[in-house]
Amino acid sequence: MSYTTEYQRAIESPEAFWKEKAQALPWSRFPETILSKDDNDIYRWFADGEMNTCYMALDYHVENGRGDQPALIYDSPVTGTKATYTYRKLHEEVAKFASVLAGKGVEKGDRVVIYMPMIPQAVIAMLASARLGAVHSVVFGGFAPHELAVRIEDASPKVLVTASCGIEVTKVLPYKPLVDEAISLSAHKPDSVIVYQRPEQLAELSADDTDWDSAMATATPAPCTVVQATDPLYILYTSGTTGKPKGVVRDNGGHAVALKYSMQAIYNMAPGEVFWAASDVGWVVGHSYIVYGPLLHGCTTVVYEGKPVKTPDAGAFWRMTEEYKIKALFAAPTAFRAIRKEDPDAKLVEKYDISSLKTIFMAGERLDPPTYLWTVDKTGKPVIDHWWQTETGWAICANPAGLEDLPVKPGSSTVPVPGFNVQVLDHTGKPLPAGEQGAIAIKLPMPPGCLPTIWGDCERFKHAYLEAYPDYYTSGDGGFKDDDGYVFIMGRTDDVINVAGHRLSTGEMEEIVAAHQAVAECSVIGVHDSLKGQVPVGLVLLKDGVDIDEDTLQQELVAMIRKEIGPLACFHRAVVVPRLPKTRSGKILRKLLRQIAANHEVAVPSTIDDPASVPEIQEIMQKQGLVKS
Incomplete structure (x- = not known):
């Protein structure tokens, strides 16, 4: 099926289109109501559907013959550690940690804040929360105590999960003192703190803290809790223009459908293949394409601890590709600019066999044409720039590799992904003709997977995203479309x-x-x-x-x-x-x-x-x- 045909189906018949895509997942109760509005007059997908995201990502694959397939590869050049978790092993660890959380009183709807480095335990904690129907909020391990405190206070978690330390290249960063200070600054105090002790530096635990390994040693696997498709899966805080971060809410059902679809349509991945998003679980890319997307699709995902251009050298991308037979690599343009700076002639590319790599994806910021052209020239691989936001959870615009390879235009994130009706508006909300710059907006309804609200503040959600242009979601980015419908993002329109x-x-x-x-x-x-x-x-x-x-x-x-x-x-x-x-x-x-x-x-x-x-x-x-x- 061509991109144009697929896109038109999604725009003209969205309910039929997304009902079809939802059938690719194992629901507890398949939804009859595909698109509706909630009490806040916000569009919602699959409102009467029942499911569990963790079941879809792990249990289902174990039950259907993928138990011995690698689900997660952990590679940590900063500690010299490597590990592989099969779907069966990851399922066992997640089910046991879900039991640990349940023992701390975590139930459906409760929040769990996760402040951890890039280690498998971070992924395990996320999936374990989802297993119980709890709502996780991952906070990037590089944030200072004040920033963590703000998020603790807003999310009001029952439990906080952390590690004894993180490692920044060669520097060991103790986490527990940062967590203790954050809790002291927050008006809300979690009932429990669970600490995963790392050998690089042990944390001093208080009588109220729980050691991860000790708790896991006596835990018995917990079953999945069935939730509504519209129940929240996670809160992810993004910077707001007023200084107070916004808690982007992601629901369970629409999120699973969108990410499952994107793994094939955008990234051209098949179950069993290896996908590496070189990001951090503290960011939306990590949520969507280190954890949930690959696992929902039955792929193997990679958790990399370190900075690929510094640990151990600028050849880390290529070493990883050869070692793990990575098919698709996803990173920010910043990473490739740094590699270009360290290895301008790309001699390290020649050192490794990267024949398994079929496509390089970039997002997170504008991909400048020199970086695009250098990467294509030195690797010989197709490079796809795509544009999305924390709020959308997946790509708004892309070159849909799994549908059709469209011609590349450097500087453009190519075309709107099926489901996203992207328009360029003037200050009155009138669509602009090709070539004219304006505000990038998306005609409602947004497709599945996009945020339905801000945590605890629906009015802020409406004011921030829906009020500027009636019947549109305002992206906050400016740009234009060309005569072929390609979208060019030129920059932010806010601060x-x-x-x-x-x-x-x-x-x-x-x-x-x-x-x-x-x-x-x-x-x-x-x-x-x-x-x-x-x-x-x-x-x-x-x-x-x-x-x-x-x-x-x-x-x-x-x-x-x-x-x-x-x-x-x-x-x-x-x-x-x-x-x-x-x-x-x-x-x-x-x-x-x-x-x-x-x-x-x-x-x-x-x-x-x-x-x-x-x-x-x-x-x-x-x-x-x-x-x-």
Whole structure:
């Protein structure tokens, strides 16, 4: 079936289309109601269906002859450890840990926060929560205590699961002190903390803590709990524009249907083949394509602990491909830019047999044409750029390798995936013709797998995504379509920046910078970085009479951001400026500053109090090397 035929079926007859796709999964009760609206007037998929995601991902495969097939490969160059879990072994570990959670009082609907490094136990904890019908919320292990505390307070978990330490290249990072501090900062206190002890550094446990291995030694397997398709599977926090992270909710039924479909339609994977998403389970890519997508489809997934371009060398992608016969590799463009920097002639590619690799997928940030062309040239493999968001859970636009290989246009994420009716709108909500830039939006209903709400705040969900353009989901990205319907994403329309594939709020960073006693006003903007795509830079106005060395100020601000958000923010620059462009009402023109940073032509609006401040700031940014002259 061609892409065009499949896409038209999904748009014109969505209920028949997704009912057909749902039949590929083993339901406890197959849904009769395919599409409906809930009490909040939000579209929901498969409302009367009953199922369990963990059963679909593990038990079903064991029952149908895949018990001895590798389900999960663990490769950790930072510890020199490798392990393979068959579907049967992974099922046993998950069922036992589900029993451990149940022993701590976890029931259907309860929340479990998971703060762990890239180890199999993180995946086991996620699947065990799903087995009980509980709602997991994985927090990236690089986040500082404050960020973890905010998520604990919002999700109000019954149990928190962690490890004694994580490992960043060669540095051992103790997790338990971070967890203890986060719990002390949070108004909500979990009933229990379960700790997986790693030999690299053991944690000191209190009387209220539980040792993972000790609890597992006496656990008996727990059965699956049947849930409604619309019951939440997980909460994943993404940066919001107000500084408070948004808890994206993913339901069970639509999520399973969408990811199962995507493994074939987008990634061209078959059961039994090896898929590697080189991400972290703390991000949406890890949720969708390290854990759930591959396992729902009966594939083998890879959990890699380390940074592929640093541990042990820039040839890690190719070494892994040869060793595990990986068919599809998925990573952010940042990773390939780093590899290109370390190995520009791709000599390490020649060192390994990568014949098993059929396709390289990139997402998480814009794939610049030079990185695309270098990767294609040096590997000889097709490279597919695709665009999606934490909110959607799977690709909005892609070159659908499992349906049809479409011509590639560097700079474009190709075409909308079946189910996503992507439009480019002007400020009034009117669709724009080909070639004209506007806001990227998706006509409702969204396909299965997309968020139905924000945890505990449906009104915020409506305000953030549904109010700007009636009957559309607003993506927050801008771009255009060409005459062939290819979509080009040009960047964010809000203040969330993309740092190495991680969406981070500049608004949150501004709150931290503004708390410094020397700072009167500030703006944090994203500037182009050849490796990470974007990095934040603070533009700072000092209070009158303050005498502080600029290098000292920068060091203190960097330390504040690192403490509150974590090193992943990559905040390393703060520039003192004499003024910031503002509206007459006193609002800083952040969009204008972003345009300067992007080195666009900037027209000075008449509403700026001091028009001279724009070229002045532009000159300062040029001298600082933040924009080109």
